[in-house]
Amino acid sequence: MAFRECDSTSSLNGCSFNNSLYRLVDFLFWVAVALLIALLTGGVYFLSRRRGGTASVDWSKAIWAAVDLAVIVLAGFTAVPAFLTQGGAIVTSGSSFGFNSYDYYLNVPITSTRSSSLVGSFESNIPVDVYLLNTSIWDNSFGPYCPLNTQALFANSTQGTLDAPAPRGSYNLIFCPAFQPPNQFDVVVRITAPIRLFS
Numbered sequence: 001m002a003f004r005e006c007d008s009t010s011s012l013n014g015c016s017f018n019n020s021l022y023r024l025v026d027f028l029f030w031v032a033v034a035l036l037i038a039l040l041t042g043g044v045y046f047l048s049r050r051r052g053g054t055a056s057v058d059w060s061k062a063i064w065a066a067v068d069l070a071v072i073v074l075a076g077f078t079a080v081p082a083f084l085t086q087g088g089a090i091v092t093s094g095s096s097f098g099f100n101s102y103d104y105y106l107n108v109p110i111t112s113t114r115s116s117s118l119v120g121s122f123e124s125n126i127p128v129d130v131y132l133l134n135t136s137i138w139d140n141s142f143g144p145y146c147p148l149n150t151q152a153l154f155a156n157s158t159q160g161t162l163d164a165p166a167p168r169g170s171y172n173l174i175f176c177p178a179f180q181p182p183n184q185f186d187v188v189v190r191i192t193a194p195i196r197l198f199s
Helices: 020-051 060-084 135-141
Strands: 016-018 096-100 106-112 116-134 154-166 169-177 186-198
Touching (some): 020 060, 106 116
Antiparallel strands (some): 096 186
């Protein structure tokens, strides 16, 4: 769950995503998986010992505990993501993305199933240009270099509130450094209100 797309075609040094709530859920999920494996292994062990006539332990309790834990883990796959996406958010509030300033960008893919508006807000540690492009235009007309030669939703901004039309289709929300300095440095874009499609 902690993974979110943070893409740059020329991303030699990568692009990092961080959301503390997602990381906590990831940690708890893997703890639950480890406990589930341990309980199942114990249940199988006690079952084999009982069949051999060498165990008087009631292994069924371990099996039922494993089943209960498995149900909790499976429920977590549906309930927890629904909670974390804050009612349909594409990117949740509090998420932050870090990438390099030299020919790098942040790309958030979006799919709109009906005519909608893209809403949300952001802040960044340096001025950025923000674009919302149809995926076909992004794929066919632009490379991995910033800034882009097209109209920006925000130009040279360190914060902004999104309210852009998003008819049915696939889009790319692009964050680019507003200028290219002679030296590379990290750009951090933080989502201050959930980015979502609003009909």
